[in-house]
Amino acid sequence: MTRTRLFMLAVALIAFGVLPFFLKSYGLYLLTLFCVYLMATYGLNLTVGYAGQMSLGHAAFFGIGAYHAAILLKLGWPFLLVLAIAAVACFIVGLALGFPALRVQHHYLAFATLGFNVLVFLMMRNEQTITGGTFGISAIPRPSLLGYSLDGAIPFFYFTYASTLTLVALLWWLLRSPWGRAFAALRDNPIRAESLGINITAYTLLAFAIGAACAGVGGVYFAALVGFIEPAPFHFSWSMTMLLAVIVGGSGRFFGPVLGTVIIVLLPEWLRGAQNWYLAVFGFLVVALMVWLPGGLSSIPDRFARKAAK
């Protein structure tokens, strides 16, 4: 990364960090929600954008993380332990979901993962003794860290922000390592990759498992943020929305999920005036974007650079 880019990144991070002082409580809630979804979409970008797999089941992992948090936090378990348990649980389930990907690809895989999401959704709705069914689980406590309560909206925002940055930094490091190259090789040409000794079985499973773990972590923060969960936010339509965020932002580009997640979290708010037309307008915007910018929003600088070079 060049020095100017690093500088721009630092400015953006600080600017984002002072935003809470200019926002009312709902704005702050949206800002925190944005960080929460970012953890999930960064994970999905690894699975889909870097490793070239297809997943329409990401919201299920987000939900598994959230329900783990809801149940265990109410039992008074420490937050970091709950976080670790949720991440490991999602990692393991993610590994299992990776197995269909070893046999089928593209739209078949889309349906396999979608089926998984539907299954998890039904379990959340029907296993009332554990999940509270459609009534959900309420009064989920916010964590405290080293005796310092994170109950307030501002402390919880900074806690979530720092966690998101940590997760993103870990992913950056992972994708820069030879693993990142192996994931990309798997995406670009699995047959060639295997003939070069790249263990495509292991990398495919890991791509799902790591992506799932990120979603699970996001889910834990989600539960702590909203304080009340029920199955709706983990419906497969949310998997589609997350996939949309990855694609609109620029799949396989490191900062793609940032732009994509802004779109899925904020656009619905801005379009609220459109009322019933909201979905139609949203859909139209997405189609228009995909036609004009197939590389996603984060490909805009490249496009300008190419124009300038001509």
Add this chain to the structure above:
Amino acid sequence: MTLRPSFLDVIDVRKHYGAIKAVDGVSLSVRPGEIVGVIGPNGSGKTTLFNTILGQIKPTGGTVEFCGEDITGMSPLELARRGVGRTFQTLQVFGRLSVRDNLIAAAQESKGTMPGRLFARPDAGLRHRSDEMLGLFRLEHVASLPAGSLSYGQQKLIDIAMAFMPAPRLVLLDEPCAGVNPSLVDELLDLLLALNRTQGGSFVVIEHNMDFIMKLCPHVLCMVEGRVLAEGPPAALQANPQVLEAYLGN
């Protein structure tokens, strides 16, 4: 000449698709440092033979041995780990990765363990080796461009360079000259000869370009309808009336 024992032995390999006998009892052996050519008309089973040797498809019968070990039906992954590399008849590069990353990706998995590579340097310690190959294949000036954005000939070179990145003991090349312009063909010939000399690699090369085969391979097999019609030095094959009739024409 037969002092060194062969290290690839293909014994009576067959691959049948129902009634189609794509490969029907082929035997060949390659000694260390040797370059063997395979010629034959379209559809004579050359690529299928490669794919059965390389674990891409399971043979109907026969055995393949590498360094005395039975490798019949082993997966491409296990073969890569044993130092067997290949190129495919069609272009196979990692389109969105840079040329340098293509080369590093080709060799990184033979270094260390998988968990170890998570903590390894981003270039997996292969910067120098990739520089060397970039220089050899004259790809330095495009090293940081995405492989998919280059010309067909350049991608073909990347493809071949990738096969040689991990310094394999045996490389199977499926039509390396196809779609490559004549001046590049001569360069490729020199490159392969140099690699054979300096790194002691053994190759099996499928090629329709007879001139190339003549200059590269001391030993050539001619396949027709899934069988070896004739084998020997290329000059002898060119004079063989059966080969002339089935493949080379007048």
